[in-house]
Amino acid sequence: MAGRFGEVxxxxxxxxxxxxxxxxxxxxxxxxxxxxxxxxxxxxxGQTIASVSVFFEAICFRPIDCCAVNIRTT
Incomplete structure (x- = not known):
């Protein structure tokens, strides 16, 4: 059914x-x-809007590498 939806x-x-x-x-x-x-x-x-969109997506939706986070506990 899902495949047909895309086709339609x-x-x-x-x-x-x-x-x-x-x-x-x-x-x-x-x-x-x-x-x-x-x-x-x-x-x-249009180029400015596209550039801002790409930048925003990279900042807001990039995967977080949990191992790279440096958390201080002191």
Missing amino acids: FTDEYMHEFRLVDVRLTEQDESGTIKIENGCVMLTDR
């Missing part, structure tokens, strides 16, 4: 509701991408 989502839902087109339009209107001659490129604003 990708092949039917995304196509029927034009989700890629909608998302690209949103990003173009927000100024994070520009579309020229069929190519999608990040703007400076």
